[in-house]
Amino acid sequence: MDYKNMKFKVANGTDRGLCCGGCCRSDHQLNTYDWLADVVNDPDKTDLVEVQFKNTRKGYYHNVNNLQLTKGDTVAVEASPGHDIGVVTLTGRLVALQIKKANLKSADDIKRIYRLAKPVDLDKYEEAKSRENDTMIQSRQIAKDLGLKMKIGDVEYQGDGNKAIFYYIADERVDFRQLIKVLADTFHVRIEMKQIGARQEAGRIGGTGPCGRELCCATWNKNFVSVNTNAARFQDISLNPQKLAGMCGKLKCCLNYEVDNYVEAAKRMPSKEISLHTGDAEYFVFKTDILAGTVTYSTDKNLAANLVTISAERARTVIEMNRRGEKPDVLEEERHRKPADKPIDLLANADLSRFDKNKRPKRQNNNKQKADKREAAAPQNGQQPRKEQPRQREQQPERRKQKPQQRAQEGKNDNNANRPRRENQRRQGSQPGNGQQQK
Template sequence: MEKSKEHIVHVGCDRGLCHQAVGRQDKQLNTYDWLADVPGNPYTTDLVEVQFKHTRKGYYHNVNNLDLKKGDIVAVEASPGHDIGVVTLTGRLVKLQLKKVNIKSPDDIKRIYRIARENDIQKWREAQAREHSTMIESRKIAKGLGLDMKIGDVEYQGDGNKAIFYYIADERVDFRQLIKDLAVAFHVRIEMKQIGARQEAGRIGGTGPCGRELCCATWMKNFSSVSTNAARFQDISLNPQKLAGMCAKLKCCLNYEVDDYVEAGKQLPGKDIILQTQDGDYHLFKNDILAGLCTYSTDKNIAVNCETITAERAKTIIEMNKRGEKPVSLTHDEGKKAEPKPHIDLAGGDISRFDKAKKKKKKKNKPNNNRQPNDKKEAKDAK
């Protein structure tokens, strides 16, 4: 007997994935480089993608022809000074990323100076350590000036000479005095950058109700507007608590499948059309859009005598009603007799079981040796 072969479980790189293409998983918006194991791919272009804090990314020219790969910490050109970031993508895919972020001007693409030295990394770590305290202090300064804004995050440049303050505001804010006060308080160059609630959620990160990490913190770069029409097309209940994401805005994932639902919804009959049969009139109760099924009820407001038919069958009945004809029922035409539906017991079993007479069981007289004679006859026979 030959021994049975053991089942091999492929995980990670064994499934054909290149470990060099994955990169570090502690970086948000990580891009899998499908061309990482192609010979000569990193040398097809000198463009390199560099990621900074959270979801901020930049694209730079490798003018010094450095041997860069994913995960390398580099010093890049900034205004003023230099910044420190991590290489997240090299090779041909960088050009495709440029198209996504709509970078057309060559002036937006700066240079990579060098691979970060030990003192560069030390200054970078020290600047990062001051970010949280700077954010708390800046919020107090903005509140003291009476500005209607929220400072959600602070990011120091790698050399510590500049700080970017990310803020959220519903209306236009005059923060000229705020910039002066922040410059005096922290002795750095100040840059104010307005972001929306979705961008803030992407920078903070978190886990969505689906159990996965937020899309805005993992792969989404451009945010499109989401309206309640996306929920209506998919026949989703308009419950604000369920439709809202971690950013208190409508979930971005409502737009993922809305196009398929719109196309499938065109094949369904109108919601206000009443189907007339010999049994009575039927009103649309609900639709299974992707399956192409329609459920009709004899009552307009509640589910009564519900029947589920296909969209093609519903359109056939609509055409018959236009000609003045009425089918026997939703599922049968004029010439066909509707078969009586069997009764269904929701509790299980056959409903006719209650009609069967129960057989009475005969009691068997068992001898009892401990019984005492009560009458005279039994006493006489006992003698």
Template structure:
């Protein structure tokens, strides 16, 4: 028994229950870790070539584990196989395989010896050539059959021929010819197309290994009604598997679809509205929605409603009432399913950087626009550079200690640019035009700079040696604005 210790040291992971992955119909022994599990039952499961399995009695009480190669009783001689299951699960597998309690059960002789393995390998190497030659013999005898596989017994005294035939075949003459040709005991076993596909193996359209080659033992007949219940198109190329029969997976979800269809109205019922008559077109069985059309043959003026809404309209029609529309309660959600890969972009980080750079460039090169006036041609910095000196000296004066607190103004950048443009236009006007121009009452500006006659008088004294009388009047008019 091989163990794998976990990294944290809390326990061990046993691989005794696992088997070889190349074996078909592999069974996981989930009771392998229980102490004394193998000793409780003397029955073991032995697998031979492909999917052939047998159940044997360990009468000699050999310490067998999963994966051991043993020699078992056969008629005549002995056969070589691999132990695939031991312990308490073997009776459950026998019950699943419909083996009766009073059936004859053969014994396990011993674990395989090197001499047994040499005979087994020699017999196995003759299987392919025997199959090719037996096909030629069957064709010469004119038999309508196909020999799909040949399996030699472990001691080489017997050969099993697996064949497929649509009708009953009389192969008595074939057995005589094969026995003379190969000098072994011949056994013919007929199999179906699904069993042949399970023996050969392969990958299905779902991308996984075939169910018949991995876990299926009993093959239930599949009919086209299973496809009709699931609203699958009856295309034989899509419904058929590698065995040229209907896929076994059609039976997996039939019960769920039949249960959901009971909650939908009949396909023959029509819905009467003020706009017209609607006929059944298609349905999403699992979602519970139905699509109706105004024409029986093709889709026209489609309307998708829930089953609940359809039953409401049916009841209204029975009472002699007709609704205006079908979609009064149900609103079809046209939102596409979200794709995580579609939402993300490989250049999403580059876009964020470029957007920041673009915003900076736009802020620097944005033209000055007036709300309701012509756009200015100079940016804010140039407009502030052309301001008169008295305005700049007034702004640069030191603040008074007892100056009342200024209320906060909610000015935007656009207000600053507009005022700068107005100052630029008034810089070139004469003093007479400025006095004749109507005074504008700017509430924000008055709130920001409250009137103070004493402050204006001190300012005129400081600027008397530098500016003229007209310039001081200009400063007063700007302050009034």
């Protein structure tokens, strides 16, 4: 088969097409991976289809018209009254297993699929969906005026707009018979009330958890299991209500994810009530790392003193030795003992006079290099290398000690002494024959 020239089309809510290896759209929170999607001519194939609606609501229907349905198709299904619009999320043999998991014992709960959704159905569905937010806000005000201790968290309209489901939260039993009458007169639809918990509300609203990721209840977790503080105790987590509570105000569901591993690992750890006796002291359990399999012991029962960390196997070995009346010399194993670290002198190999060095030798080296270059170039030109004249600063070291007034007076005397010599040079230069024209 030539896969290079084949064009696959991912199914979505409006267009029909191939599905990616049993997967479905990422916005389907209750999506089930269909690992039998590539099975052709399955003898156990049924006409049952799983259809998902808004958020966490889904149902199971019979494909009585033998429609060619794939995951992602938008269909019109039977409802009471009228019809509803949903998306196909699962077909084939796995639907029967999902029905068994949902514990649907009555055959009346399984209705029919009418047809693939038409553009008219989709338009009516979008119109009903756009009224949900305003209906929720208005219904909250009505419940407040009636003095009911409840909170309406979400509203879901049926696909044809003839029915509305109100999801509410309440700590106590609420008599909402009067509320139903007022809502029916206000919105002119059939009213259905469903009570949900704080976890379901957080999943419907969504948000970001303390871990930085989207809430599990808003993405994939829809089967909520009770969480208690024992899960935090098994994992040695501090019983801080602010850290253990999630966005819903209840204990985090993720506390149950790894508790089984901690329970199994804790069985291999020594008891915290047993102390270890050695030749030099008695050690008490200070802390344990369950997953790493290490135990830290202290010589004081209430404080961290002379802490020693050993493996769980070593701790059990010492316990057996104590039961036989034996005491090891040290708590650690010989091969795991590390020599005591000696103090390190950071200035042992450092030169303390490195900051006192004079930087003048660098200039002398540069002068030497220049002199060497001139000496190397002198034989080529046939000239004698010019000797380096000592600096005037070095010839007259005593002049530095003189005062500024004395040095100024000496400069004037030198100019007066050299004035006749400069006049003679000027006269000789102005005579003809010296390369200048006579005026």
